[in-house]
Every structure is written in structure tokens, then in C-alpha cells.
Amino acid sequence: MSRDITNVLFVGIGGQGIIRASDMLTEAAFRLGFDVKKSELHGMSQRGGSVSSDVRFGKKVLSPMVPVGMTDYLVAVSEDQIEVARPYLNDATVIVRPSDLSADDAKSRMANIAMLGVLNRYLKFPADLWETLIRENFAGPVGEANVLAFRRGANLA
């Protein structure tokens, strides 16, 4: 398997914005010229169940799903879903978790976006690309609040 591919796994609970955050990373990778694939698993209802989403980007991506043990970054918007994802991690997997955020950010509805900020400390995509994407996803004051949450996560605030 090629290490030219970066594997990011998002996990959390329905309603936490797992799909939104993974869609935004997918779009960011696309705009940076990577080949990118994404898959998502959401259960039969919208709220409360386990949700996960895989994002893979690089030169050429075949499968949209991250194979066992191949996750480079785990973004766990809910702490209790880390164990569920364990088979997909390895010793070098970077885990982005709610405790990486301030207590306020961790329990806010913008935790998903703040965690994209934390993730970007490692991915180092251009911050203005993220901020454009956030404003495209959330209109008006909500968008600005999310930009600030992203900056706090990315240590740019």
C-alpha cells in the first residue's frame, strides 16, 4: 500500500457534524489538487448513533475506506468512539480528541470545526482555504463563529 495516501478517520455520534467535517476536509483536499475519496457510515436514524467517515487523499486513491490499522489521523469528536475505532489505528496514529480543545469548544456545537483546526496543525493546509470553506458551509454570523472556533483549534486565535 502506498504511503502517498493520507488516511483520516472521523468518528462521533449522530448530530455532531461528523459528515460535515469530513466533507469539508474532502473538499479542501480536492481544491489543493489531490485525488480524494470519502466514505461515510451513518445509521438508520439521524441522532444518537455511532457515525464514522473515512477521508483518503493523495496521488491516486482506489478504495474510499481506510483499511485496518492504516489510519494516519483519527478525529474523534466524541471521546467514547475512540475505542470503537481502535482496530483502524496504529502506533503512529495521531488522535485529535475533545480534550485538545478548550472545555467550552469541546462541548459546543462547533467542536467538529474546532477539531478540523487541531487537525490542520498537522496537515498544514492553507488557513485561508479552510476559512473560505467554513464560510461556504455556514452563512453569516454562524460562519464567523465557526471561523473563530477553527482558529482556536488551529492555535491561530
Add this chain to the structure above:
Amino acid sequence: MRLLLTGNEAIARGAWEGGVTAAFGYPGTPSTEILENLVKYDGVYCEWSPNEKVALEAAAGASIAGARCIVTMKLVGLNVAADPLMTLSYVGVRGGLVVVVADDPGQHSSQTEQDTRHYARLAKVPILDPADAVDARAFMLEAFELSEKYGCPVILRTTTCVGHSRALVECGEPRPKNVTEFKKEPSRFVPLPLWGRKLRVKVEERMDAQSADASSHASLNHVIPGAAADLGIITCGITALYCRELMPEAPVLKLGWPWPFPDSMIREFAASVKRVVVIEEGDPILEEHVRSLGIACSGKSDVVPRCGELTPDRIFEIRERLRGTNNELPKPFPQADGLPMRPPVFCPGCPHRALFYALTKFDVIVTGDIGCYSLAVFPPLERTDVLICMGGGFTLAHGLDKAGEKKKVVGVLGDSTFFHSGITGLLDVVYNKGTSTLIVVDNSSTAMTGHQDHPGTGRTISGEPAPAASIEAIARACGMKRVTVCDPFDQEKLHKVLAEEIAADEPSLIISKAPCPLQIRRRLGTVRAIDAAKCRNCKACLKCGCPAIVVTADGKPAIDPQLCSGCRLCESVCKFGAIAPVAVPGQEG
């Protein structure tokens, strides 16, 4: 133009590029987003039909007029639409007609794991099996062409992972729509036995031609070369991508058009490798056929699991087994050992919780149906006892009743389900003098699949106003005498109505009416809080199963003001008056 599309978005795009005139469907995970995306393109007629049978019949009419059209549904939807599909195969089509069916290997959100390829064989129509969003768009265009070339419907089968995964898709511009003009041709369009027998023969001839065509149709069926010829993989759908990633050295025969079987291509591929393995999701359809050609192969008979989704993990395990390094058959449903499951639950403010909570107070049998309210089977409510299929909530109850079951039977279904296939069940109960208590949990939405409209909502898929069918009026027109509409959050009244209707010796209908809080996107009332001084810690409120009620470190229940919808169910449940509205800054209802 390259776009980042999900499989479902790519199917919509492909349909639009293919000059689709009309699209029909019924929501069902994982197919729902196809029509939701197609309706965004200008000039395409889209509709949510009451059910899949209606959708396919309407599409058949559109196609016979000459228009290109698609029908979308989930796997079990094709069970409902099977009747028109079988005959349409004989009668044939004029404008390209593509039946898009989304299978759900692994049963992420489905009651069965049925393999739609069986239906293609039964109906004797071609089926295409895309691997990702790139294929999904391209195969939709191919499906229209094949449908018009052979004059028969074509099934485009996707799976959960294809429909819900994204890829970069090279897109084109739309071709002109077909001109629609009906041409009278009864010997073709009216399959009375006299003509039907002739059509039957033509169907067989058509399949022979398609089998030969599939063997040389390189854009759909082709070999992906590999460095080593000792193992060749025959596969279809997304499995092809997993196999290429995990076994890059093995040549792959990727069948995007797996049925009618491309026999000469299969023979040629098998002759080019030392050993053949068939790796397919669903049933061993290709595998058994390969064997019937006299070709020895591995597959579900030895190395591939019989049920469940073939994820990359499963392909990894299959690889190990093929190499002889692992002697255990892969487990079909992977779960981390010892971890509690996290199933979905009713949302805070969900009216279904209130209805089923009230039903916990009655010693009755509850037959349920397909919708968010299926979740009532889980603890702490556990108030659904039997569930089979769409529309089955009423009819199951009727059968239990007529079998002489001593307990009263309550049949529950949702509003969209009522219009889908519940009306005939209600008719059955009334006409044949049943005594079941029927309940429609009416949240004015097809909520589980994401709030699609239906004949009762007063809106079409395009958001245009439409006549809103009245469940109450339909029930009365069917002859139902006892019809009550009730707000489920008024527990006192609901309890009284339930007690009266369950005691009645004739059938009755209760319409439990309140909106889905996720759809109206606001709190139902003021946030509630538990007064610790009054709380006796009896935990009765926890029996509501509301995610907003948590147990704190001191073992007592508390309400999370961020999650609370202010529905007041817990307040009506508390015997000690410990739960009351509380002012939270910025969070008033």
C-alpha cells in the same frame, strides 16, 4: 469539468447528462439522495411517488411515450415494484428506463440483505454494478443506451458504500431529451397471452444477444491486468477497488455488467490465470455461474464470507486465507470485543417517544412498521413486538387478531408509510370486521430518510404546494367509524383515548399528530430542569429514554439544557413534581 460527487449525486448527474425527462421514486436509505439531487437540475420532472410500484408504473408510462426516465428505490422497494418490473421486461420500453436500486450489504439500514442481481435474473433484464461515483455517472449513461438498444428496462444497482462515498468525477454536458409521442402498438404494449407468448420468446433472444454484447463491452466489463497470473479475481461493484488496493499483483475481471453473464469473457479470463477466485458481495451468483461453465473457482464456498459487507478488512482476511496464512473464515459482522453498541435513539422532543411511552402502560401486543418509530423496540420503551415491512403494521395486527390472540393488538405505522401501503391494510381491518386498534404516528414527514414530502404534507419534491391528503378523511371513507386525532405530548388525554379505543370491540384509528422536531428546527417548549430538592431519584423519567436526561455523578437524573427540546413528556411522567420549565438565557422555546 471535474466534480467531487457521491455515488448518488453522480447517478443524478448521469441521468441529467443522459437527457432524462422524468424521475420517480420513494425515499429509502441508501437511495434517497439521487432524486433529492436530480430535482436541483432544471427541466427534469421529479416526484416522490406514494410507493415504488407506483413509481415504476408511472415511469413505464413515461418511457412508452418515448421519454428517458429513472426510478429510484432501496433494495426492499424493488419487492414492492417487482410486479410491474416482471411484465415491463416483456412489454419493453421506448425511451430508456433505468431502475436504480440501492442494495445494503451489511444491513446498515435495512431489514434484509437481499441481492438485487436475483431480480435482474428473474425479470431477465440487464443489471449494471458501478464501483464508485465515476462508474455511477458513466453507467447511468450506458444504462440509458442499453435500455434503448434492447428495448427493455435496465437495473442500475448500487450499494451503500457506492452511493455514500465521494470521488472526483469527470462530467459532461446534457444531451437533448427524447421527443415524446405515443405510438399505438397493442401487440407490444398489451401482453395478453396471445401476444405475451411471442414476447416471451423475444426476451430469450434478447438475453443471448446481451450476453454476447456484455463480453465485448469494454467500458463496462474489462480485465485490469496484474503482474502475477497465479490468481485471478472475478468481481463486480466496489469490491473491485478493494481487491486492487489489497491484491495489486492479481489480475481482476471487473464486471460492471455482470448479468446476463458475459460467458466468453469469463472463459477467456479463467484460461489466462492458474486459479480463479470470485469475490462478490451478496449471494454467490457469479461464483455458481462460473462453476456451471466448468471452471473451478474459490469463493463463498471456501474463502469469502456468505453474509455482510465485503469491506477492505474482509478482503484483507480473504487474501490471507487465499495465501494459506489464516485458517479461519472471516467473520461477517465485525464488532470491537466487549464494547457496548451505540444504537440510534429517538431525538429529544420526538413525538414517537411520547406515543410509545403511553403504550408501555397497556398490556397489548404492538405490531410496528418501518420508520424512525421502529426504534421503539429498544429499551427502555421496548414497545414494538413484531415488525416485518412497509405497511405491515396494520395487517400484522389484523392477522394476530383473527388468529384469536387473547390480548388486544395495536398496529402502528407512520404517515408516509400509511400512504405507501397502509391504506389497504386499514381497508382489510374495516372490511373484514377486525378489532385492532390502529395508530398512525403522524409527524407530517418521511422523517427517517431526511424529511421528504409525501401525499399528506401538502408539498411536492420541488417544494411546490400540492393537495394534502387527509389520513382522517381516508380512514372514514374506508368505513372506519372510530377515528381520533390526538397530541401525544398531552399524555393525560392520550392515555384516556388509548384506554377507550383498546377496550372497544370494533376497529379504531388514532392519529397521533405532532411534528418532527428535527424538521421544524426549533424547541417545542421551554427547557425543563429537575429540582434536586424534590427529586426522589425514582428514575421514572429515565424510562422515557430521552438522550437529554442524563445520570450525574451522584447517581441522580439531570436534564442537559443543550439537548432538551422542552417537549414536557418527562414533566408529565414525574410523580413528585420535580420537573418544571426553567429559564435558560437564549434558549427559550
